[in-house]
Every structure is written in structure tokens, then in C-alpha cells.
Amino acid sequence: MPRNIKKLSSFFSLFADFYHYYQPFIELLTMPKVQINGIDLFYDIKGTGEPLLLIAGFFCDHAYWSLIMPSLISHYQVIRLDNRGMGRSSAPQSQYSIKEMAGDVAALLDRIGIDKVHLAGHSMGGQIAQELALAYPKKVQSLILLSSLAKGDEFFNSIIETWGELLSYVDLKLYEKMVLPWIFTDAFYSIPGMIEGLIEFAIRYPFPPATHSLYHHSRAMLDFDTVDRLQQIDCPTLVLVGKQDILTPLKFSQQLAQGIPNSELVVIDRGGHGFLIESSDAVVSAMLNFLQKLKPTHTNFGF
DSSP states (O other): OOHHHHHHHHHHHHHHHHHHHHGGGHHHHOOOEEEETTEEEEEEEEOOSEEEEEEOOTTOOGGGGGGGHHHHHTTEEEEEEOOTTSTTSOOOSSOOOHHHHHHHHHHHHHHHTOOOEEEEEETHHHHHHHHHHHHOGGGEEEEEEESOOSSOOHHHHHHHHHHHHHTTTSOHHHHHHHHGGGTSOHHHHTSTTHHHHHHHHHHHOSSOOOHHHHHHHHHHHHTOOOTTTGGGOOSOEEEEEETTOSSSOHHHHHHHHHHSTTEEEEEESSOOTTHHHHTHHHHHHHHHHHHHHHSOOOOOOOO
């Protein structure tokens, strides 16, 4: 069994057991919240170095980045947050927009006193990251867009529209069973117990998304379009996608890379939309290689 798959299996088992038995004490261990833009926004900071902010996507909170966190915090001060409507952040009943969620991130940075960050976003989180880079360019030192897109096509939009409504009609277990085939590859499905473990993890997770939040997030994704603004993103950008991604396929990442002037496209051979879980070692390696190239080189001339 590959090393990252063993790591993944152990992580889900320990994480689920911890929350199952110690949920009454979780609030004593929680990370801070700040009140911004009329909501409580939950965030986490770990590590030292240049700030790197991570934004999760649809149906995910800050924990989605957990498998690559040990590698990242060895080099960077890593900031994660729960978008409005997810995890331990407030879930207002009102409509959400990608622009509004980008404003939440900008306000968080102001509140915690960080002027500029390397910025990474997965899927919907990549949409939020694009909007942040466009609306607040002085806050973004570099950009990493993972399994993301500038605008959905009819096929993608149909899927996301359905996902936004589905939890009103089925329970969480069936929801996961219907969604996960779009996220993981057949090779991942062939690993005994892996999908069952993921579903069990989701069911036992103490901070599931509210039904209305998924609806509002889906509509925010459907309304998003940066196609005609991509050329305005002027920071170094890495566009990263799994070769087997069937939800946000390669063509979406190619469009991003072609539209953003100072960008490069990297395709991970093994993995689909959920490559942060399925191929975490390859993903974090690509991220760190990109960020390393941005560090200034110091030449010693012997003076």
C-alpha cells in the first residue's frame, strides 16, 4: 500500500475516534474566531515563515488540508479558515457570493495583522482565491489554484446545482455515496475500506455543513465568472489539477493557465478532484516546488 494511503487511513481512523469520544471537550480545544462582516469566522494558524493561506472548497472546511499540513508548516506560517457556512464559522441564511467570501478572507487578514500571503484555494476555494487576487492584489504574493475553474460549463453547473439541493432529499450517508464517485478515481475506490472509511468519517464529523449552506455555496459557484478578468491577475500563479479529475477536468485548468499571464500548469498524473487526499504527497511537492522558486536567491560576491 502506498505510503500516503497508509497515512490517510491512519489519519481518518484517529481523527474520527478522537471526535467521537472527545466531542464534549472540543470547544476547549478550538482555534480562534473573529467577528467580521456580520459573522463569526473560524481560523487556524500553525508554523513559522512566510504566510500561506489555504481556502477549502465546496462541502469542506479547514480540515480538508490536514494531510499536507505537516509538510507545509515546516516551511510556512499556514493559515486555514472555515468559509462562511462551513465548519465552525457562522452559517447565515442569506445568499452567499464568491466575492463576499473573498471579502471575509481579506477582513480576516486585516484583523490578524497579515499584510500579504501566498494564497492557495481548492475548487470553490480557488474561485475565492481568484476573486481575492483580483479585488485585493496587494494582499496576494502568489496564487495556487487547485482543481479550480474560471467559469463552469453546462455539465459542471448541472452537477453543482444538484449537489446544492441534494441534502434536502437524502441523508448525509447517501449524499456522500452519490458525490464521492465524482471526487475520487477508480484506483482509489479499489482500496479495501477506503471509501467506507471516508463516509464514516463524514458521518461522525461533529461540524457537518448545514443544508442551506450547501445550497448557497452551490449558487455562488454557479454565478462565478472570471474568464474576462484572468489577465488582471498579475502575481505568480500555479495551476494544479489531477489528470483524472472528472469534475473540474483539465480544460478548466488550461483556461486558467492560458488566461493568467504569469502562470504555470502542473498536471498530477495520479488523482482526480480529491487529489489533496488521494495524492497528497505529489500535490504538496508541487506546491512547495512552486513556492521555493519564488524565494529570493542571495549571491555572495565576497564583499
